[in-house]
Amino acid sequence: xxxxxxxxxxxxxxxxxxxxxxxxxxxxxxxxxxxxxxxxxxxxxxxxxxxxxxxxxxxxxxxxxxxxxxxxxxxxxxxxxxxxxxxxxxxxxxxxxxxxxxxxxxxxxxxxxxxxxxxxxxxxxxxxxxxxxxxx
Numbered sequence: 001x002x003x004x005x006x007x008x009x010x011x012x013x014x015x016x017x018x019x020x021x022x023x024x025x026x027x028x029x030x031x032x033x034x035x036x037x038x039x040x041x042x043x044x045x046x047x048x049x050x051x052x053x054x055x056x057x058x059x060x061x062x063x064x065x066x067x068x069x070x071x072x073x074x075x076x077x078x079x080x081x082x083x084x085x086x087x088x089x090x091x092x093x094x095x096x097x098x099x100x101x102x103x104x105x106x107x108x109x110x111x112x113x114x115x116x117x118x119x120x121x122x123x124x125x126x127x128x129x130x131x132x133x134x135x136x
Contacts (some may be wrong), residue, residue: 003081006060007040010075011050011098018046022094028070030092036063039087043098050098054087 016022022044029042033053038060040053049071055063068075115123123129 003083004056005054005082005085006057007052007054007080007082007086008060008064009052009078011048012071012073012076013048013098014073016044016046016048016071019094022046025070026092026094029067030090032063032066032070033090033092036060036066038063039085039090041087041089041091041093044092044094045096045098048098052087054082054085 017025026044029044033039033042036055036059038053038055040051042049042051042053053063054060064075064077124131
């Protein structure tokens with residue numbers, strides 16, 4: 001069955017801007033959603049963005065291209081399809097966090113100290129190191 005509506009989700013932890021610049025990004029994304037016929041919610045914060053939006057396949061393709069330009073990134077989109085439109089509003093919000101944790105933290109960019117595979121194995125088995133893998 002050929003489902004009529006495409007639903008996409010995308011998020012990224014990346015340093016976006018201060019609140020004044022976020023307001024401009026919010027307004028641009030809201031306008032683009034309206035122009036492309038895309039509905040749903042985008043959450044913006046200084047730490048990045050989180051979104052679930054829907055529209056026809058063509059409108060989603062147009063929106064994605066324009067959103068990538070606004071957000072200055074390549075979106076990593078997860079996609080599904082449905083016969084009925086799940087969202088009917090356009091909502092772009094600025095919030096303190098893109099995923100509420102109530103724990104302040106700082107977005108760190110760059111890399112740490114590079115280690116060899118043998119050093120890595122030694123570090124993660126020393127009993128004092130906690131490894132947190134957030135990749136899917």
